[in-house]
Amino acid sequence: MNIILWVLQIVFGLFFLFVGVMHFVLPPNLPAMMGWMYELSPALHAVSGVLEILGGLGLILPGLFRIQTRLTPLAALGLVFVMAGAAVWHITRGEAQNVVQNLVVAALLGFVAYGRWKLSPLKDRNA
Helix, strand or coil: CHHHHHHHHHHHHHHHHHHHHHHHCCCCCCCHHHHHHHHCCHHHHHHHHHHHHHHHHHHHHHHHHCCCCCHHHHHHHHHHHHHHHHHHHHHHCCCHHHHHHHHHHHHHHHHHHHHHHHHCCCCCCCC
C-alpha cells in the first residue's frame, strides 16, 4: 500500500507543480483540452496556481524529508477541493471530458488522503 500511495503522491505532486506554475507562466499554444486556461481571470490564476503548487509540494516534501508528515493527507484533501471547484467550473462551460478528469483525480487524491491518514501513515523522523 505504501508503494501505491508514494507513486500517486509523486505523480500528482509533479502534475500539480507543473500545472500550478503554468498558471503564472501561461504559455501560448496550449493543447485544445487546456484552452480553458486562457479564459480564467488573473485572480483565479493566482489562487489556483498557489493552491496547486502548495498542494503538489505537500504531497511530496513532508514524506521525503519525514518532517510534518501530517501535512501530506491535508495537501491531498486540499487538492480534492481544488478539483471539485474545477469540476464545477467545467460543468458551467459544458466540458464533460474535463469534469470526468477532475472527478477521477479528486477520487484518487481522496484515496491518498485516506491512505496517508489511516492505511499507511507517514512517520516523522522524530517519531
